[in-house]
Amino acid sequence: MGRCITVTSGKGGVGKTTTTANLGMALAMNGKNVCLIDADIGLRNLDIVLGLENRIVYDIVDVIEGNCRVKQALIRDKHFPNLSLIPAAQTRDKDAVTPEQMAELCRKLTKDFDFVVIDSPAGIEQGFRNAIAGADEVIVVTTPEVSAVRDADRIIGLVEAAELPPPRLILNRLNPALVQRGEMMTTEDVQDILAIDLVGIVPEDATIVMASNRGEPAALSDTSKAGKAYREIGLRLLGEDVPIVIPVANEGFLNRMLNAFRPRQRVAS
C-alpha cells in the first residue's frame, strides 16, 4: 500500500502546485512509483508546471465518471517513467467530484503507486474537502506572511477536525535578506505560531519561475537552491534524516557591518 499525501494551504498562490510538482520529481528520482493528482478542478495547472500540457486526453472527472479507465488518464512524465499525472478537468466545477469518489480513487491508486501526491485547490470548501478525503497525511504550505500563516492555521484546524494526523509544514518563499533585516518573520516565528512539525524550508528563488516557464521543475536542476530544498524534503518524506538548514543571506560587507552595529529592536509590551 502506498501513501497518499495532500499538499494544501488555505491561501492561494503560496506554492502548492510548485511543491506538488517538485516533490513528485524528488520522490521519482529516488526510484519511487509516484502518481500526482491535480485536484484543482477548473484551474488546471500542475500539467503546465510539469511540461505535460500537450499530452492530456482524459482528466480526473473522466476517471470518476467512468468515461475512461484510471490507466488511460495517467500521463507519464518526460523524465521519469515512474512518475505520472492525473490532470484536473478544466471545464468542470469543483463539485463534479465528491469526497467519497476521491477517497475511492486514492484507495485504487495506492495499490499501484508508492506515493500519491495531491495538489489541493486554495480555500476551505468542497475542493479542499475533496483533496483531503483520501489523504493519509497532509502537508501545509505557507509563506512567512501574516495572511498565509493565518490561513495555514485555519487549515491545520480543519485537518485535525477531519481526524487526520497533524499536518507537516513547508515554509516557502523565505527571503533570508528580509529576515535578517527584521522585515520578514523567521522560521522560528512561524513554527511558534503554527506549532506543527516543519518538513522543509524553500527559499524565495527566481529559478522556480524559470523552471515553470520551461515546464521543468526546479528539483531537476543541480544549481537551483529551491530545487535542492525540494529534493531534501523528498528524502525526509522517505524517512531519511536530512537536517533542516535555515537559509541565510549572503549580504555585502557594508550591510553586515551595519547589522552588527544596529541596536536590537525590542517589542513594546
Added chain:
Amino acid sequence: MSFFRNLFAKGPSSAQLAKQRLQVVLVQDHLSMPPGTMEAIKAEIAEVISRHLEIAPEGVEVAVERRGHNDELVANIPVRRNYGRTRDGAPIPLERPQATQPVGRARPTLASGRAAGRRRH
C-alpha cells in the same frame, strides 16, 4: 535608503509586529466568540471569586493566550489583603501591639504554633 531607516528605527520590526498580530488574531479565530464574550467572562469570574474573597474588580484581567499548541484562558484577579480583620470585616483583637509588625507581611493570627511558641522564649 532602507538601511538608514532601519539603523535609526525604534520600536518593533515589521516581523515582530507580524508575529504579535498573528498571535492575537489566531486566538480570536480559534474561539470564534461573539463580541463581548470576554467581557462577560471577566465579569462573571469576578463575581464568583468575590463571593469568597475580597477582590479588586478594576484590576481583573482575563485573556486567552497561546501556549504552544494550546490556547489557555488566563485570569489575573488581584485579591485585597485583609490584615487583622475577620471575614465580615470586624477587626480581630490582637494580643500584642501591632507597631513592631512590618506592614504587608504574614498575619500574626496565622503564625503556626511552633513558630509562635519559639518567639515567646
